[in-house]
Amino acid sequence: MALFYALLFALVFLIRYSAGQLKIGFYSETCPEAESIVSSVVQDAVVSDPNLAAVLLRLHFHDCFVEGCDGSILIENGPNAEKHAFGHQGVGGFEVVEKAKARSEDACPGVVSCADIVALAARDAIALSNGPSYQVPTGRRDGEVSNVTLADDMPDVSDSIQQLKTKFLHKGLSEKDLVLLSGMLSLSLSLSLSLSLSCISNDNMVGGHSD
Template sequence: MLSPLLMKKVFKKVIVAPDRLSIAQRIQLTVQDPSKVGILGCDASVLISGASSERSAPQNFGLRGFEVIDDAKSQLESTCPGVVSCADILALAARDSVDLTGGPSWSVPLGRRDGRISSAADAKALPSPADPVSVQRQKFADQGLSDHDLVTLVGAHTIGQTDCAFVRYRLYNFTATGNADPSISPAFLPQLRALCPPNGDPARRVALDRDGAESFDAAFFKNVRDGNAALESDQRLWGDGATQGVVQKYAGNIRGLFGLRFTYEFPKAMVSLGGVAVKTGRQGEIRRRCSRFN
């Protein structure tokens, strides 16, 4: 049995980087696979490399951090081969990425197996940056997750980044109107346009939290409330009655202290999410390398 202390030591070593922004980039990967609300569940299928694998799908354009998972897997295999799955490594790395950027920590249930299928076609089950709340809601509800879970988990964007490719369409000719998305605040629009000019680099990185991608906190929800969300799907959470209430709750204070509700609720939502369609026993395998099947 591999000790939790050893696993924590390995993850701290491989996740900590010279600049904290790289940690922010990596949580997008470590949270992305569990947040896939589709058929295959949390099985590390996004880690498989190949021309038709899930990693290659347009929805996963811009994902980074694969080398962190590979490094952790290599170190764990050298100590206890065939014990820790890549799916469990993703769940643990998500937890430790949050912890290392000032967020909460939590106990991660282990025992997942790695999937034997990775298809670009399955990525259609991923939440899209352009999804209206109704579509986001259905994708989560299909796996037993609530509106509250949806908003809470989107809060991981407090330290995430996206690419201009997923933002630019909102800035210049939204829905063929010749204007910007009216839900973007007038103060935020010039900032986004400066980052993502009409003919600029589609892969240029944009912080999902206007207040910075380096710290895990609840400021993201204030930005959603104020029209300062980079992604359309995030901003739409303020326009729906049910999800707006959750955003408002997280954007407020408890006895003058900001962020306590989100810090308390996020770990619970991650545990729920990490249990979606988990493979155990003979349903999967423990890969020797996370980027390919055994």
């Protein structure tokens, strides 16, 4: 139930924040199977690893918070790429987006943006977690700028309430948005910690026994 409410709160924020000049069914003529391709890839991934639902939603939030929902967090252009920012530590799900992008390119070369795939993947992740189903406006263009300094204002677990308010205000967001997102942020941080502890535990185990 906690997962459901965290996803729902984040959904309210992300729909409003990523809408822009977009429309439902943007790819209906240029790539009719675009959304079903993403849904299929996400479903396979979440069935294999249920934790990926929260991971994909967190990826969408981190992408949107920096420079808008432009997919810039996916760009790999060396150690100064946005994805390597301190505020993005623990963000994952890139392999799911890459797989969906590859399949989209096979079906409709050069049509579906990575930014839209990230948004669609978050939607499908919510639905697969027994959350609400909703339509995602599409038509985003992929960003071309990726710089680690652009993510300096990402919310951090060590931030005070006032620091969080200031960061949200700079993005045109309200205290209400901060409250709504707190559920998702707590879920993401808990998930990251859980996965980290699991990895440490596995690294210390040999043949099912600790060293």
